[in-house]
Amino acid sequence: MADPDQERRKIKSVRKMKEIMTHYYIAAKTAGETGKKIAWITSGGPVEPLIALDVIPVYPENYGAMIGASHMGVDLCEKAEAMGYSRDLCSYARADIACSTVDGGPIGGLPRPDMLICCNNICGTVLKWYEVQARFYQVPLFILDTPVCHTGFSTEVHNYVKRQVEEYILFLGQVCGKRLDLEKMAEVGRLSIEGQRLWQLVLDTTVHKPAPMSAFDAFFHLALIVTLRGTQTAIGYYQELLEEMHTRIREGIGAVPQEKYRLLWDNLPVWYRTRWLSEKFAAHGACLVADTYTSAWCGSMKYIDPAYFINTMAEGYSRIYLNIGVDQMAEQVIAMIDKYDVQGMVMHSNRSCKPYSFGQYDIRRIIQERRGLPTLVLEADMVDERSFSEAQIETRIDAFMEMI
Amino acid sequence: MITVGIDIGSITAKAAVMQDGKILAVRILRTGYHARNTGDLLFEGIVSGLGMNPSHIQRIVATGYGRKSITFADQAVTEITCHAAGARYMNPEIRSVIDIGGQDSKVILLDDTGRVKDFVMNDKCAAGTGRFLEVMARALEVDISEFGSLAFAADHSASISSLCTVFAESEVISLIAKGESRENIIAGIHDSVAARVSAMAGRIGWIPPIMMTGGVAHNCGVVRSLEKKIGHSLKVTPNAQLTGAIGAAMIAMFTRG
Numbered sequence: 001m002a003d004p005d006q007e008r009r010k011i012k013s014v015r016k017m018k019e020i021m022t023h024y025y026i027a028a029k030t031a032g033e034t035g036k037k038i039a040w041i042t043s044g045g046p047v048e049p050l051i052a053l054d055v056i057p058v059y060p061e062n063y064g065a066m067i068g069a070s071h072m073g074v075d076l077c078e079k080a081e082a083m084g085y086s087r088d089l090c091s092y093a094r095a096d097i098a099c100s101t102v103d104g105g106p107i108g109g110l111p112r113p114d115m116l117i118c119c120n121n122i123c124g125t126v127l128k129w130y131e132v133q134a135r136f137y138q139v140p141l142f143i144l145d146t147p148v149c150h151t152g153f154s155t156e157v158h159n160y161v162k163r164q165v166e167e168y169i170l171f172l173g174q175v176c177g178k179r180l181d182l183e184k185m186a187e188v189g190r191l192s193i194e195g196q197r198l199w200q201l202v203l204d205t206t207v208h209k210p211a212p213m214s215a216f217d218a219f220f221h222l223a224l225i226v227t228l229r230g231t232q233t234a235i236g237y238y239q240e241l242l243e244e245m246h247t248r249i250r251e252g253i254g255a256v257p258q259e260k261y262r263l264l265w266d267n268l269p270v271w272y273r274t275r276w277l278s279e280k281f282a283a284h285g286a287c288l289v290a291d292t293y294t295s296a297w298c299g300s301m302k303y304i305d306p307a308y309f310i311n312t313m314a315e316g317y318s319r320i321y322l323n324i325g326v327d328q329m330a331e332q333v334i335a336m337i338d339k340y341d342v343q344g345m346v347m348h349s350n351r352s353c354k355p356y357s358f359g360q361y362d363i364r365r366i367i368q369e370r371r372g373l374p375t376l377v378l379e380a381d382m383v384d385e386r387s388f389s390e391a392q393i394e395t396r397i398d399a400f401m402e403m404i
Numbered sequence: 405m406i407t408v409g410i411d412i413g414s415i416t417a418k419a420a421v422m423q424d425g426k427i428l429a430v431r432i433l434r435t436g437y438h439a440r441n442t443g444d445l446l447f448e449g450i451v452s453g454l455g456m457n458p459s460h461i462q463r464i465v466a467t468g469y470g471r472k473s474i475t476f477a478d479q480a481v482t483e484i485t486c487h488a489a490g491a492r493y494m495n496p497e498i499r500s501v502i503d504i505g506g507q508d509s510k511v512i513l514l515d516d517t518g519r520v521k522d523f524v525m526n527d528k529c530a531a532g533t534g535r536f537l538e539v540m541a542r543a544l545e546v547d548i549s550e551f552g553s554l555a556f557a558a559d560h561s562a563s564i565s566s567l568c569t570v571f572a573e574s575e576v577i578s579l580i581a582k583g584e585s586r587e588n589i590i591a592g593i594h595d596s597v598a599a600r601v602s603a604m605a606g607r608i609g610w611i612p613p614i615m616m617t618g619g620v621a622h623n624c625g626v627v628r629s630l631e632k633k634i635g636h637s638l639k640v641t642p643n644a645q646l647t648g649a650i651g652a653a654m655i656a657m658f659t660r661g
């Protein structure tokens with residue numbers, strides 16, 4: 001029998017979200033019949049021009065998360081290793097490369113791309129990964145190179161990236177055989193910013209005590225701001241979700257039954273263990289109220305002018321969380337610590353994602369010095385379950401909770 | 405008040421009975437395959453050895469990897485908290501604890517009141533643990549208890565560069581084939597464990613006095629290598645291996661139901 005308290009605590013919008021994602025993937029998988037083009041794009045890539053051109057963007061990283069959550073990661077990673085890829089390579093890349101060669105994977109595999117769009121604002125891995133896939137599928141690849149903005153954003157960098165945005169538009173015109181309609185582009189840009197604004201508002205609701213949702217919920221609801229950024233669908237959904245969060249706040253419904261501790265999560269989720277981890281923390285009365293990952297899709301919003309989207313997106317796409325210096329990352333983390341009023345930080349030291357995990361010990365030191373906050377480091381991997389040791393992680397979490 | 409602490413580690417299981425802060429009895433067994441049975445045996449043995457029966461025991465705290473399998477315990481507490489409590493029991497001044505156990509190693513930082521302030525554990529691999537030393541002892545056909553004294557007879561330390569136990573084992577085998585002396589290899593093995601663990605101690609920012617706990621603390625070779633690497637002396641007590649169990653018994657006394 002369902003526990004009534006647990007039922008009450010469930011986020012009702014989840015159903016709608018699943019429907020939207022199903023429609024999205026059906027549309028992508030049937031693109032061949034509807035005559036639409038498919039672009040594979042990196043998670044931090046400039047998707048808006050694609051939407052304006054009616055191209056369906058597909059995200060191998062979002063698919064990687066599905067692979068992880070459905071426990072197919074180890075099989076696919078092993079397959080990639082048998083193909084000769086190193087185990088040190090990001091497990092999203094390994095899983096995706098292997099998945100392309102087999103007849104399977106979640107939803108039976110991703111639809112074949114007509115083009116690949118790679119932006120290295122998240123890491124350098126994506127460059128080689130997308131080159132491999134461009135060779136495999138024999139399709140054109142566009143690379144948007146965004147230099148790391150350690151401290152600021154120079155005019156040189158701005159011009160350099162802006163030039164590439166222009167080239168990107170030309171590239172898309174060639175592959176799609178039509179010109180970008182600037183009015184439509186402006187509209188998509190506006191929708192994109194509006195979606196990001198709403199997503200940030202959703203995340204902000206956890207400032208409330210008890211937090212109406214947790215980072216584990218955010219990991220799930222994030223999918224739309226990644227895959228459907230720039231569409232009315234994402235906006236409509238986040239409006240509803242925001243409404244639900246406000247209702248929960250009014251009714252005093254928290255994500256965790258008795259919220260005693262509030263924590264901040266850093267790095268990607270451990271996709272195959274989100275449920276386990278969230279229950280583990282909840283058993284200690286701890287709620288992961290915020291995280292550095294899901295807010296990465298709206299963190300650079302301030303650099304983009306919705307009225308001049310195409311002219312300002314260069315800066316917005318360059319200055320995202322993973323493309324800035326460690327000091328700036330630490331500043332953002334400290335701002336989150338203060339905003340969400342947390343008592344500790346949980347860092348997932350992720351074997352796969354070097355740009356995210358590199359610098360964590362420095363950030364840890366900085367926040368310890370500036371806020372005296374304890375941190376827990378959990379070594380794992382977002383998709384490859386072989387890098388997860390339950391007994392060790394359990395002991396660390398228990399000990400951390402005994403400590404705070 | 406009579407309390408019992410039971411520490412089910414990956415290699416050995418330890419128990420301590422305490423009465424109002426005094427140790428009445430201690431006991432150590434191999435954990436073996438069945439942690440639960442071992443816990444039962446340990447508890448029954450130590451209690452009956454004192455001429456008592458379970459009703460005399462007011463509170464039991466279990467710790468270690470098998471802590472959840474001790475269903476008769478009143479509470480399960482992690483070995484981090486228990487080692488900290490045990491170390492402070494043995495020496496109330498201690499500010500840092502280095503524990504090298506069978507399956508993992510950790511460095512724990514305490515505040516001046518003895519509360520855990522921070523800790524680091526090695527990632528999921530055997531390097532820098534008791535298991536690593538056991539594997540090496542097997543490769544060298546030496547009893548692990550002789551490791552410490554043999555290392556003192558080394559004229560230099562053979563360098564072992566691999567961090568991974570499997571690779572380090574083949575490195576050791578190739579050193580044997582090259583005719584390197586057993587003593588020098590053992591000294592090298594100790595240095596490699598010390599390198600791993602001192603890096604963790606550095607990462608957390610150790611504060612003296614430092615105590616080393618866990619079974620490996622009885623290996624004077626590792627202790628010496630670690631002191632050299634860290635650049636500070638380590639305190640080791642004859643009860644080092646029992647620190648977790650003693651700490652658990654102490655916690656049982658202070659957290660009565």
Ligand code: SF4
Pocket residue numbers: 061090091092093122123124125126268352353354355356
């Ligand atoms: S390395 Fe990190 S940022 Fe790059 S693709 Fe993998 S998970 Fe994403």
